[in-house]
Amino acid sequence: xxxxxxxxxxxxxxxxxxxxxxxxxxxxxxxxxxxxxxxxxxxxxxxxxxxxxxxxxxxxxxxxxxxxxxxxxxxxxxxxxxxxxxxxxxxxxxxxxxxxxxxxxxxxxxxxxxxxxxxxxxxxxxxxxxxxxxxxxxxxxxxxxxxxxxxxxxxxxxxxxxxxxxxxxxxxxxxxxxxxxxxxxxxxxxxxxxxxxxxxxx
Ligand code: ATP
Ligand code: MG
Numbered sequence: 001x002x003x004x005x006x007x008x009x010x011x012x013x014x015x016x017x018x019x020x021x022x023x024x025x026x027x028x029x030x031x032x033x034x035x036x037x038x039x040x041x042x043x044x045x046x047x048x049x050x051x052x053x054x055x056x057x058x059x060x061x062x063x064x065x066x067x068x069x070x071x072x073x074x075x076x077x078x079x080x081x082x083x084x085x086x087x088x089x090x091x092x093x094x095x096x097x098x099x100x101x102x103x104x105x106x107x108x109x110x111x112x113x114x115x116x117x118x119x120x121x122x123x124x125x126x127x128x129x130x131x132x133x134x135x136x137x138x139x140x141x142x143x144x145x146x147x148x149x150x151x152x153x154x155x156x157x158x159x160x161x162x163x164x165x166x167x168x169x170x171x172x173x174x175x176x177x178x179x180x181x182x183x184x185x186x187x188x189x190x191x192x193x194x195x196x197x198x199x200x201x202x
Contacts, residue, residue: 006193009039010115010162011171016103018158024106027136027159030122031110035192040109040181048097055096057170062089072127072145081149092154099154107175113193116168119161128157
């Protein structure tokens with residue numbers, strides 16, 4: 001039997017800049033308010049090796065990230081500094097490892113209907129310059145690829161969220177042991193998911 005959609009899980013990390021900017025509560029609050037359930041959480045300092053493995057769990061990530069960056073330049077009428085997506089990603093990954101290992105991160109698993117897509121929508125596009133207003137990256141940070149590239153660093157965008165359910169499954173396994181993910185009920189799930197709302201009226 002297929003799992004109920006409300007059981008979908010996604011992996012989220014408050015990146016080191018999110019913690020430094022005092023946005024932990026704000027970010028968690030947004031995910032809570034949409035109706036998602038926090039089922040695992042810890043704070044840690046990750047090492048660079050673990051971060052490289054994490055970002056390359058998806059074999060397509062190197063190509064896609066390079067292509068996305070090149071397209072980002074072109075959409076603004078700018079010439080990308082390098083045309084080969086894999087070369088672009090090699091540089092991004094080196095900077096990303098330094099960024100993600102620069103301080104503590106908070107890693108979490110959130111559960112609920114369409115958890116992956118809902119969290120990506122709340123998080124917004126990768127490059128804060130073009131992330132939608134109302135999204136976490138659009139509302140709380142002002143970085144861009146051109147500025148981060150000039151300064152030879154990773155773009156600082158506060159938060160990570162899984163890009164697909166397959167990615168989420170791998171990412172959760174990468175950071176959490178199965179017993180660290182807690183199965184429990186939230187009373188608010190009744191109003192979100194129950195077919196009958198018997199018992200509200202007295
Ligand atoms: P994340 O995986 O962190 O949720 P994302 O899926 O929106 O973000 P990816 O394409 O997976 O973005 O890139 C991972 C991270 O690498 C980005 O969040 C950003 O911090 C950094 N990054 C990606 N592309 C660039 C770039 N062109 N220049 C600088 N940093 C980049
Ligand atoms: Mg990603």
